[in-house]
Amino acid sequence: DQQVKQNSPSLSVQEGRISILNCDYTNSMFDYFLWYKKYPAEGPTFLISISSIKDKNEDGRFTVFLNKSAKHLSLHIVPSQPGDSAVYFCAASGGGGKLIFGQGTELSVKP
């Protein structure tokens, strides 16, 4: 039973364009959502988060949108850079600190 799903295993984008990574969840009790970025042979690093009381959070080139009625969140990267090429995980928390991760989307930004 996958409570957090990232249905696109990979995404390829041209440098300078927008990257949109999607994530769906099933548990309406989740109250906090996070995006992590992972390079090969490294641990995931925190990128951006959003509380369920908001519908948008922005940090530089990264914006996360939350649609609670659709149980959907997305990460927008504008403009995309080759250094953004990595695996991106969305994660959800329902309290207690425990995170439930999606399967990840591998982003490739081509020069």
Place this chain on the structure above:
Amino acid sequence: EAGVAQSPRYKIIEKRQSVAFWCNPISGHATLYWYQQILGQGPKLLIQFQNNGVVDDSQLPKDRFSAERLKGVDSTLKIQPAKLEDSAVYLCASSLGGLAGVEQFFGPGTRLTVL
């Protein structure tokens, strides 16, 4: 500020052997997590400690996996005996916990290969 430290970085063992992983969290972080990440999947929580007490170990295969966090700082995760399906990256993470923040900080992981 030093990050989460893990060792070893890589380990290759034969099935039925035992193995142990070590984690040193960020100083001051009360909450420590061990995750298992199988290739092509997201990290899956194995066990969560708050100081030296277990908060959640519902996903830990207790017949072969054990973990401890003595003195509320370092932690070790042990597998005995290992199975082929235990091949994965084992990630340790820490956080301030509670209302101080949900964000978890991850170590580089230990890649385990069971032959």
